[in-house]
Amino acid sequence: MTVALIVEQILNGLQLGTMLFLMASGLTLVFGVMGLINLAHGSFYMAGAFVTATVTATTGNFWLGLLVGVLAAAAIGVIVEFVIMRRLYDRGHLDQVLATFALILIFSEGTYMIFGSSPLFLSVPQELRGSVSLPFDISYSRYRLAIIGMGVLVAIGLYLLISKTRLGMRIRAGENDREMIGALGVDIKTLYTLVFALGAGLAGLAGSTIGALQSVRVGMGEPVLIMAFVVIVIGGIGSIKGALVGALLVGLVDTLGRIFMPLTLVSFMPASQAMSIGSAVSSMLIYIMMATILAFRPHGLFGSK
Amino acid sequence: MTSLQNRFNPQALAAGLVPQSREHWINVLLVVGLVGAAMLAHFLGERFYVNLASRIAIIAMAAVGLNLALGFGGMVSFGHAAFFGLGGYVAGISAYHAFNMTPVLGIGFMPEGSTQMLSIWLVTLLVSGLLGLVIGKISLGTSGVYFIMITLAFAQMMYYFANSWPAYGGEDGLPIYLRNELPLVDTNHNLTFFFIAAILLLISLWLSQRLMGSRFGAALTMAHLNPVRLATAGIDPRPVKLMAFVISAMIAGLAGALYADLNRFVGTNMLSWHFSGELIVIVILGGVGRLYGPLAGAILFVLMETWLGGVTQYWQFWLGLVLLGVVLFARGGLMGFLAGRSKDV
Structure with a gap:
């Protein structure tokens, strides 16, 4: 077990965490502000990922594809919020789970209808191919490093x-008291749409960047969705x-666990x-980590209420 | 009893003591319809439809289990596939070891499996009850979205464990070469198997009816509607909910064991979160907290799946649209539509 392996796995964990x-x-955000549990995220x-892959394939420009992909995800978010989600805000969690579960079916099958069942391929942009050398003789994928950097930027931006x-x-006011900020004259409906679009855009960004590492296919969002929950x-x-x-915790534990758990048991x-x-x-x-944390802190590490 | 009293006596309603109620006749119609359809299909030689009826009965039974937790107890479990899948694996693993004549789990002192459904069912009830106790005990410390998510997390644990544990097929699943047996009857006969499933379904329906008509049922309803008031009355809501969760898990587990025998196969799809979602969908389609809602929901869901699947390759798209329509516009589900608005659950 070398230092290089450990550092590389930690970086992989950070990339997953990002x-x-x-x-x-x-x-x-969507849950905090609107109280909505969205399985269709x-x-x-x-x-x-699908829009980015399609635009990149037709124009040959990854960055243009990325931009269009993120905007498209945000735009779909606006439509979904406008047509469906606003009817669900004052419903119970059960209705929200069911309606957004139905949305998953609609989106997945809709994508099959439009793009067919074979996966699309999206390659890493020219500028970010290859690897960079880090101290301790470690070389690491330039693209993955860029994803980590992007995550830091997004976190600071948020x-x-x-x-x-x-x-x-x-x-923040919406998270604390929805009715009050409405009473103070803030257009709460537009605020909700904006927050939803922001969340959808960020998810689109994640899908587009990961699409270049894995294949772009229907159902790619589901494992990520569950991990995000x-x-x-x-x-x-x-x-x-x-x-x-x-x-970061889930990214590191999942990545390091997969590598080091078998290695430890071998001894x-x-x-x-x-x-x-x-x-x-x-x-x-x-999942074991999550159950343990919830058993001792039923509202998570930083949860209110 | 006058009808007015009945209206305000949920116990009497739940115990089926209201002979003329419309819901009662709808319930009878659903059961008679399912059994009649299976028999008709058998005499017409349509084996596919007999098996379809068995599938409906088994899925309905799992949903009856979930309904006890979700509908009557207000516990939105997004992880009932864990129990269903566990039941399936009990049947599969038991048959596997009986076939290979090796001790269960490869541990020397364990018995060499069994192909007797009765002993498989007993083990299933025990194991899924225990799992329900563990999951329920931990999960009931949380509420709301956290409860939904922690139950999902437990089911995902089971799913990934089954997926990466190679001894019992891993992600390929485990075939059951010969359907497990019952004394005196031939379980390989399609109609006989349907009747086994239907009888177990009726028993679980009867059990929920008795439970909800009892003191326990009244406490469970109140633990869901107003836990503080229940506590004031001297009953701690937690053990009541936990008990309901365990029973719910046992019913779902038993349904899983039957499902594995129906398909002669158990795979990780029985443990997947999609199946947990489908069970919730079935309960809501039928009508939350309605005794026979799960049966109505299962009939509607499986028929829709089969019919749409025959019409178009993209049937899940249309299923999604129907579900969305039900949630947005038709609250109360199928039973709400057929039998009028629900009682106060």
Whole structure:
């Protein structure tokens, strides 16, 4: 077990955590402000990836594709909020789960209808191919490093947006007391649409950037969605800080667990057995972590109420 | 009893003591319709439709289990696939070891599996009840969205464990070469198997009816509607809800064991979050907190799935639209539509 392996895995964990943060911050904002539990958030991730892949394939420009993909995801978010979500804000969680579950079916099958069942391919842009050398003789993928950098920028941007701008002030006010800010003359419906579009755009950004690492296919959003739920539940639903901490925690635990769990077990049991037990346990690790945290802190690490 | 008294006596309603109520006749119609359809299909030689009826009965039974937690207890479990899948794996693993004559789980002192449904059912009830106790005990510390998510997390644990544990097929699943057996009857006969499923469904319906008509049911309803008031009356809501959750898990588990035998296969799809979602969908389609709602929901869901699946390759798209329409415009589900607005649950 070399230093290089450990550092590389930590970076991989950070990259996963970054992407989870992009998903989770939108989810947690939507829940915090509107009280909406949105299972269809993974559909925006998928939509962003599909649009980016299509635009990149036709124009040959990844950055243009990325821009269009994010905007398209946000635009779909606006439409979905306008047509469906606003009818669900004052319903119970059960109705919200059911309606957004139905949206997943509609989006997944709709994508099959439009793009067919074979996956699309999106390649890493020219500027970010290859790897960079880091200290300790480590070379690491330039693109993955760029994703981590982007995550840091988004986190800083969100922090500034929420704590320094008028829109952010309204979002925070919306989390605290929805009726009061409506009474104070803030156009709450537009605020809701904006928050939803922001969340959808961030999910689209995550999908578009990850689309270049994996294949772009229907259902790609679902595993990420479930992990993002684990993240926001661990962090405390409604808390952006919680989403950041939870995302990094889940990203690191999942990545490191998959590598080091079998390696640790090998030292005290036969190799084949260690591999199978290790892989079984490590794939459950983040859920075990979540259940443990909720058992002791029923509202997550940074949850209010 | 006058009809006015009945209206305000949920216990009497739940216990089916109201002979003329429209819901009662709808319930009878649903059961008779399902059994009649299966028998008709059998005499017309349509084996596919007999198995479809068995599928409806089994899924309905799992939904009856979920309805106890979700509809009557207000516990929105997004992880009932864990129990359903566990039941399936009990049947699969038991048959696997009986076939290979190896001890269960590879542990020396364990028995060599069994192909007897009765013992499989007993083990299933025990194991899924225990799992329900553990999951319920931990999850009931949370509420609202956290409860939804923690139950989902437990089901995902089971899913990933089954997926990456190679001994029982991993992601390929585990075939059951010969359907497990019952004394005196031939379980390989399609109509016989349907009747086994239907009888277990009726037993679980009868059980929920008795439970909801009892003191326990009244406490459960109040634990959901107004836990503080229940506590004031001297009953701690937590154990009441936990008990309902455990029973709910046992019913879902037993349905899973039957489902594995129906398909002669158990796979990780029985543990997937999609299935948990579908169970919620079925309960809501039928009408939340309606005793026979799960049966109505299962009939509607499976028929829609089969019919739409035959018409178009993209049937889930249309299913999604229907569901969305039900949530947005037709609250109360199918039973609400057929039998009028629900009582106060």
